[in-house]
Amino acid sequence: MSEETEYLKKASAFSCPSCGSKLKYSAEHKKIACAYCGYTESVNPANDQVIEQRLDKVLESTAEVIIENFDKKVFDCESCGAKFMVEADKVNINCGFCGSTNVNLEGYEHRYIQPQGIIPFQISRHDAEQRFNKWIRQGIFHPNKLKSLAALENLHGIYLPFWTFDVHTESDWSGEAGTYYYETRRVRINGRMQTQRVRHIRWHRRSGHLKHFFDDVLVVASGGLDQRHMNRVLPFLLDEVVNFDQRLMVGWEAEIYNINVDEGAQRADNVVDYKLRSMCSSQLGGDEQRNLHIQSHKYGQTFKHIILPVWICSYKYNNEIYHFTINGQTGKVYGKKPTSYWKIAGMILLFVLFIASLYFLKESGVFQ
Numbered sequence: 001m002s003e004e005t006e007y008l009k010k011a012s013a014f015s016c017p018s019c020g021s022k023l024k025y026s027a028e029h030k031k032i033a034c035a036y037c038g039y040t041e042s043v044n045p046a047n048d049q050v051i052e053q054r055l056d057k058v059l060e061s062t063a064e065v066i067i068e069n070f071d072k073k074v075f076d077c078e079s080c081g082a083k084f085m086v087e088a089d090k091v092n093i094n095c096g097f098c099g100s101t102n103v104n105l106e107g108y109e110h111r112y113i114q115p116q117g118i119i120p121f122q123i124s125r126h127d128a129e130q131r132f133n134k135w136i137r138q139g140i141f142h143p144n145k146l147k148s149l150a151a152l153e154n155l156h157g158i159y160l161p162f163w164t165f166d167v168h169t170e171s172d173w174s175g176e177a178g179t180y181y182y183e184t185r186r187v188r189i190n191g192r193m194q195t196q197r198v199r200h201i202r203w204h205r206r207s208g209h210l211k212h213f214f215d216d217v218l219v220v221a222s223g224g225l226d227q228r229h230m231n232r233v234l235p236f237l238l239d240e241v242v243n244f245d246q247r248l249m250v251g252w253e254a255e256i257y258n259i260n261v262d263e264g265a266q267r268a269d270n271v272v273d274y275k276l277r278s279m280c281s282s283q284l285g286g287d288e289q290r291n292l293h294i295q296s297h298k299y300g301q302t303f304k305h306i307i308l309p310v311w312i313c314s315y316k317y318n319n320e321i322y323h324f325t326i327n328g329q330t331g332k333v334y335g336k337k338p339t340s341y342w343k344i345a346g347m348i349l350l351f352v353l354f355i356a357s358l359y360f361l362k363e364s365g366v367f368q
């Protein structure tokens with residue numbers, strides 16, 4: 001088979017059945033669409049392939065993908081280390097996570113765990129641009145340069161990788177709950193008798209059992225955006241996850257997971273422990289607590305790999321990288337803007353002048 005026919009074969013899954021052009025997923029129409037002849041196809045709403053995989057059988061239970069078969073190229077960013085894929089025919093590549101053009105094409109084949117599920121983009125580029133423009137105008141202490149810095153060509157529509165974990169837990173807990181009570185007593189202060197209210201604590205030992213199922217603990221597997229930043233644009237409505245379909249990725253970038261499934265499971269475990277502690281603590285009750293001990297048994301751990309839509313704009317200012325992010329499903333916006341210290345200094349100076357002039361007017365007798 002010649003290289004060309006090989007290429008055509010790979011591309012055929014993305015071809016329009018009516019004119020042969022490349023099909024893309026359109027967030028505007030919420031359909032798979034052909035830009036040339038107007039052919040559209042609804043996204044299959046089924047999610048029967050989005051199934052939990054056993055965590056203890058990762059190697060046996062997961063399907064792998066070869067990214068190059070998606071008609072995409074994989075790039076590595078030299079500045080921030082993010083690894084992402086873009087359309088094979090795209091030129092002028094810059095990194096969505098740091099804005100750098102210092103990106104290297106990777107020649108070799110890439111095998112990764114295939115996503116089981118995807119939430120297609122609901123927020124179109126036009127919509128994302130409007131939200132970005134509105135956000136950039138808010139606040140007064142930001143450098144004027146910001147608008148031009150965060151040029152819209154830096155706005156990337158990108159699917160980010162996530163792991164979701166399920167786990168059953170049974171916890172035995174014990175601890176001491178303290179309840180406050182008060183006593184009044186008469187004391188002499190500076191030679192005068194006064195009534196004082198004194199607080200005491202009565203401690204009770206308690207223990208109990210907590211059974212809880214954690215469903216879809218979401219862990220960001222991105223190398224370009226950290227969990228803390230992502231948390232600000234959560235939640236995603238995970239009941240809208242549908243079966244992974246390569247065509248939903250055509251025309252969009254996608255990041256390749258940087259945190260593998262084991263590390264993701266460890267992070268999910270920390271989240272679960274933290275939540276178990278607060279659940280046991282609220283069962284223990286009291287005004288204060290001490291010596292809370294928890295013994296948890298976790299079983300039936302499963303995971304899924306899903307990819308979720310995000311709009312991201314990254315820009316550098318004074319050698320620091322700032323991110324602006326839109327949840328590509330719900331439209332929730334979060335971003336950090338650099339602060340202009342000149343503008344703040346100007347405001348302080350105005351304020352000082354204002355106080356000084358009030359003082360001057362008072363001294364000169366204007367207010368008498």
Ligand SMILES: [Zn+2]
Pocket residue numbers: 016017018019020021034035036037038039
């Ligand atoms: Zn067509």
Ligand SMILES: [Zn+2]
Pocket residue numbers: 077078079080081082095096097098099100
């Ligand atoms: Zn980068």
